[in-house]
Amino acid sequence: MIKFNKPEREIKYIFVHCSASNVIEDDVKKIEELHTGNKNNKVVWNTREEKCFGWSYIGYQYIIDYKAKIHECRPLEIQPASQYGMNKHSISICLLGNGVYSNKQFKTLKELCKTINLQYNDKLYIYGHRDINRIAKTKYHTTKDCPKFEVKEILNLDDNNLIKKKVNKLWKKTLSVVAPTVATALGGPLAGTAVKQISQKLLGKDSATEEELSYAIGNATPEQLNKLKEIETNFKIEMEKLGVDLERINAGDRDSARKREMELKDKTPSILGFFIMFGFFGLLGFLLFYAVPTQNEAIFNIMLGALGTMATGVVSYYFGSSAGSRAKDLKGVKND
Numbered sequence: 247m248i249k250f251n252k253p254e255r256e257i258k259y260i261f262v263h264c265s266a267s268n269v270i271e272d273d274v275k276k277i278e279e280l281h282t283g284n285k286n287n288k289v290v291w292n293t294r295e296e297k298c299f300g301w302s303y304i305g306y307q308y309i310i311d312y313k314a315k316i317h318e319c320r321p322l323e324i325q326p327a328s329q330y331g332m333n334k335h336s337i338s339i340c341l342l343g344n345g346v347y348s349n350k351q352f353k354t355l356k357e358l359c360k361t362i363n364l365q366y367n368d369k370l371y372i373y374g375h376r377d378i379n380r381i382a383k384t385k386y387h388t389t390k391d392c393p394k395f396e397v398k399e400i401l402n403l404d405d406n407n408l409i410k411k412k413v414n415k416l417w418k419k420t421l422s423v424v425a426p427t428v429a430t431a432l433g434g435p436l437a438g439t440a441v442k443q444i445s446q447k448l449l450g451k452d453s454a455t456e457e458e459l460s461y462a463i464g465n466a467t468p469e470q471l472n473k474l475k476e477i478e479t480n481f482k483i484e485m486e487k488l489g490v491d492l493e494r495i496n497a498g499d500r501d502s503a504r505k506r507e508m509e510l511k512d513k514t515p516s517i518l519g520f521f522i523m524f525g526f527f528g529l530l531g532f533l534l535f536y537a538v539p540t541q542n543e544a545i546f547n548i549m550l551g552a553l554g555t556m557a558t559g560v561v562s563y564y565f566g567s568s569a570g571s572r573a574k575d576l577k578g579v580k581n582d
């Protein structure tokens with residue numbers, strides 16, 4: 247597991263290098279000697295004697311050795327000293343080797359780049375040292391062929407040298423397991439609210455495209471999955487609040503109608519209620535003795551349905567509706 251803590255300085259690029267050194271076990275030590283040794287000292291580097299640089303740290307942030315082990319070198323807070331002209335907003339990684347690298351080293355490089363990149367919403371440009379000749383001013387160009395392999399190819403980068411985003415088709419399934427309420431909302435009229443919540447918490451912006459969502463959820467880290475769970479909890483609370491408010495509005499309506507009746511000593515509701523109940527039960531009684539003529543069946547059903555609804559209204563006006571039992575009914579439906 248690679249750990250990476252975002253430094254405070256702004257990062258835009260990852261630069262990949264090679265040590266261009268002989269295959270010996272203590273190459274990391276050699277690099278350290280060359281980079282941090284006293285300027286008056288010399289060190290044998292690839293059979294040649296080289297003057298030490300006298301720096302405080304190795305120029306690179308990370309070195310991946312022959313066994314694909316990652317060595318953390320220069321602190322991330324300090325800019326690297328490895329690609330003149332483009333050090334300021336960069337993180338640099340060096341592979342031990344001189345044009346020939348193991349698959350394990352490449353695999354580690356990929357994982358390291360992905361881990362770093364993920365903290366920047368996959369917006370970091372990844373270059374090989376020699377790519378500087380393509381992207382930087384002429385005065386910063388290098389004569390080196392470092393890192394002696396096509397970074398774009400090995401890391402599967404797009405035309406802009408960004409890591410290619412893979413759309414994970416299973417993202418909806420992931421979401422329905424981790425955040426079922428949010429997943430359901432995505433398919434309905436509350437989709438906007440659901441998208442906004444995920445976008446803000448997961449991607450740090452107000453609205454994300456479906457592609458961005460699918461990528462973020464499909465490739466979510468354990469921390470991001472935890473964030474999704476948080477979103478689910480908050481979303482549920484908000485929905486419940488909404489339900490409570492609707493119930494309150496309904497109750498308020500009934501209350502004001504009842505008050506009006508009491509204040510005005512208005513008999514209209516009771517008379518209306520009587521006729522509705524009489525009509526409803528009368529119709530049901532009629533059905534005990536007579537069959538409905540086929541040609542009138544449709545109209546009859548509409549009448550019965552309307553009267554049924556009105557009868558429910560009358561009962562809830564006089565006796566109050568039971569919000570609790572209705573909520574239970576809804577839960578029963580959900581569990582199915």
Ligand SMILES: [Zn+2]
Pocket residue numbers: 262263264328375390392393
């Ligand atoms: Zn280099």
